[in-house]
Amino acid sequence: MSKILMKGNEAIAQAAINAGCQCYFGYPITPQNEIGEYMSSKMIEIGRTYISAESELAAVNMLIGAGSTGTLAMTSSSSCAIALMQEAISSMATAEIPGVIISVMRAGPGLGDITPSQADYFQSVKGGGNGDYRTIVLAPSTISEAVLLTQKSFYLAMKYRNPTMLLADGILGQMMEPVEMPEGNAFSTVNTDEWALDGTGEGAQKRDGRSLMSLHMGDDILERLNHRIFKKYAQIEEKEVMYENYLCDDADIIITAFGTVARVAKSAVNAAREKGIKVGLFRPITLWPFPSKELFATAKNKKCVLDIELNMGQMIQDVKIALNGSVPVEFFGKTGGAIINSSEIYNKILELSKEKQYGTNLAASI
Amino acid sequence: MEQTLQQVFKRPEPYKKNYNYPFCAGCGHGVVLRLIAEVLEELKIHTKTIATASVGCSINLDKFYNLDIVGADHGRAPCVATGVKRSKPDKIVFTYQGDGDAATIGFNELMHTALRGENITTICVNNTNFGMTGGQASATSILGQVTATTKNGRDPKISGYPAKISEMISNCDGAAFVARVAIFSPQSIIKAKAAIKKAFECQIKGLGFAFVEVIAACPTGWKLKPVQALEYIKNEVTKVHRLGIFKDFTESMA
Numbered sequence: 107m108s109k110i111l112m113k114g115n116e117a118i119a120q121a122a123i124n125a126g127c128q129c130y131f132g133y134p135i136t137p138q139n140e141i142g143e144y145m146s147s148k149m150i151e152i153g154r155t156y157i158s159a160e161s162e163l164a165a166v167n168m169l170i171g172a173g174s175t176g177t178l179a180m181t182s183s184s185s186c187a188i189a190l191m192q193e194a195i196s197s198m199a200t201a202e203i204p205g206v207i208i209s210v211m212r213a214g215p216g217l218g219d220i221t222p223s224q225a226d227y228f229q230s231v232k233g234g235g236n237g238d239y240r241t242i243v244l245a246p247s248t249i250s251e252a253v254l255l256t257q258k259s260f261y262l263a264m265k266y267r268n269p270t271m272l273l274a275d276g277i278l279g280q281m282m283e284p285v286e287m288p289e290g291n292a293f294s295t296v297n298t299d300e301w302a303l304d305g306t307g308e309g310a311q312k313r314d315g316r317s318l319m320s321l322h323m324g325d326d327i328l329e330r331l332n333h334r335i336f337k338k339y340a341q342i343e344e345k346e347v348m349y350e351n352y353l354c355d356d357a358d359i360i361i362t363a364f365g366t367v368a369r370v371a372k373s374a375v376n377a378a379r380e381k382g383i384k385v386g387l388f389r390p391i392t393l394w395p396f397p398s399k400e401l402f403a404t405a406k407n408k409k410c411v412l413d414i415e416l417n418m419g420q421m422i423q424d425v426k427i428a429l430n431g432s433v434p435v436e437f438f439g440k441t442g443g444a445i446i447n448s449s450e451i452y453n454k455i456l457e458l459s460k461e462k463q464y465g466t467n468l469a470a471s472i
Numbered sequence: 473m474e475q476t477l478q479q480v481f482k483r484p485e486p487y488k489k490n491y492n493y494p495f496c497a498g499c500g501h502g503v504v505l506r507l508i509a510e511v512l513e514e515l516k517i518h519t520k521t522i523a524t525a526s527v528g529c530s531i532n533l534d535k536f537y538n539l540d541i542v543g544a545d546h547g548r549a550p551c552v553a554t555g556v557k558r559s560k561p562d563k564i565v566f567t568y569q570g571d572g573d574a575a576t577i578g579f580n581e582l583m584h585t586a587l588r589g590e591n592i593t594t595i596c597v598n599n600t601n602f603g604m605t606g607g608q609a610s611a612t613s614i615l616g617q618v619t620a621t622t623k624n625g626r627d628p629k630i631s632g633y634p635a636k637i638s639e640m641i642s643n644c645d646g647a648a649f650v651a652r653v654a655i656f657s658p659q660s661i662i663k664a665k666a667a668i669k670k671a672f673e674c675q676i677k678g679l680g681f682a683f684v685e686v687i688a689a690c691p692t693g694w695k696l697k698p699v700q701a702l703e704y705i706k707n708e709v710t711k712v713h714r715l716g717i718f719k720d721f722t723e724s725m726a
Binding site (some may be wrong): 129159312315318 | 531548553
């Protein structure tokens with residue numbers, strides 16, 4: 107596939123269009139504005155729906171409306187405004203209404219800063235909304251991967267009738283690089299005939315009314331529903347885990363990182379490998395479902411795991427749960443919108459190898 | 473034997489065969505919901521209708537409507553309906569909301585849906601209080617109205633003035649039909665049905681946003697007997713929330 111030079115946000119938007127997204131609903135917020143701007147012209151040009159909503163509340167509820175009819179639709183936003191959408195995301199999960207939410211993280215808490223961050227791991231993975239539910243969360247580390255995962259988000263949302271989030275950060279949204287852009291949809295279409303709302307119909311097609319609700323009052327109704335939906339979540343955990351394992355086999359130290367940080371970490375791993383330090387990278391691509399079993403197996407008998415994030419330590423909780431005390435876990439993070447560069451990670455690897463003696467034969471090589 | 477009896481009352485087609493109204497005695501919702509069902513059937517659009525339920529007593533649509541129904545979070549029904557209509561422009565889409573939902577928490581969404589001229593129909597049952605949660609004051613509660621949160625009557629110095637939403641929506645250029653009707657007598661019910669019918673005809677003709685505010689009784693919330701509640705609508709509520717057609721493009725632009 108030939109590559110074209112594109113900005114991350116615009117590539118995500120074009121990938122959604124190619125996946126067959128029929129409706130885009132959005133409200134401006136930095137650093138994801140190019141998605142809405144791109145959609146405002148391209149979607150109208152090809153006769154699809156673009157709405158500049160009055161708020162993120164409105165945008166995500168329009169997404170619910172479109173999703174309830176089995177229509178491929180998406181919204182995009184960032185951090186403090188994704189926070190506004192959480193009530194609706196929880197409702198989508200329990201009403202089993204599909205929809206794609208692109209989250210391009212900026213620094214928080216509060217209005218924070220417009221600079222990149224990964225501080226919304228908890229918000230997206232643990233659910234900022236109320237009740238027992240899960241959001242499928244995909245975290246790309248390159249623009250080409252963002253393109254593919256955007257398309258996969260539509261597929262997973264429809265397949266499992268669940269809100270699905272593409273979790274990118276401001277770096278990925280704002281940077282440009284050569285991108286592989288599939289002309290159409292890289293994933294198959296999911297049939298929605300069994301549940302989507304389109305009217306009760308007439309004649310031979312006539313059927314009883316369907317309802318997609320998030321209120322489930324009455325004896326045992328919600329209890330039974332939650333258990334049924336959690337069986338679906340168990341299937342997702344079984345079938346949809348994605349991760350990257352880079353130079354982990356012979357490593358003493360395993361770095362865990364997601365998104366852009368994982369990409370920076372990969373450079374540091376290469377630099378450390380050149381110096382003979384045995385370090386590898388384990389990159390969760392699905393943040394929920396989290397690749398717990400895979401991480402546990404990868405880190406088995408390793409000296410330590412170094413978790414690196416653009417926050418004060420959020421994914422590290424899932425890392426520790428996955429490892430279940432089998433390996434020591436160290437953390438390196440930055441918050442407030444500062445970006446981690448590869449030499450900082452490299453120095454951290456050196457520190458762990460040398461001072462904390464997690465590496466082997468380091469005295470000889472350094 | 474020759475058939476001489478004429479059927480004058482029947483279950484509307486959009487109703488389920490077995491249904492129960494979950495409403496209190498004297499509540500206006502049952503009448504309004506029946507009027508909507510009759511209109512959908514008369515216009516022969518119920519088989520291609522997608523309804524949006526909202527939060528409050530208005531959430532109960534799926535208990536008795538045999539229609540496709542999507543539930544919305546509190547105040548967001550016009551947004552959900554927008555998403556439905558934009559995905560399925562050939563379907564008939566309406567929201568069924570109360571004043572707590574449409575005029576209070578969902579005021580912004582309601583106004584912007586009107587401003588966009590979204591080609592949907594909104595039926596707002598205004599009973600000037602939060603009925604489901606126990607009769608607290610809403611944005612439309614009238615001055616002096618005694619509620620669970622205005623025990624000495626709504627005092628503008630403490631809780632401001634009632635929102636007159638039909639007047640406000642009629643100022644939105646995207647609104648094509650706006651009416652305020654009431655449910656307190658047979659005549660008023662006939663007028664209410666006529667307005668609801670026009671609001672759906674407006675959508676069929678693709679003219680823009682259609683809004684019908686129905687003043688209806690909440691005897692439980694108002695702490696009045698059902699008959700007293702009807703008197704209260706006639707003598708008090710409609711003095712503030714004036715009845716009438718505020719805008720009607722269905723004639724001029726048909």
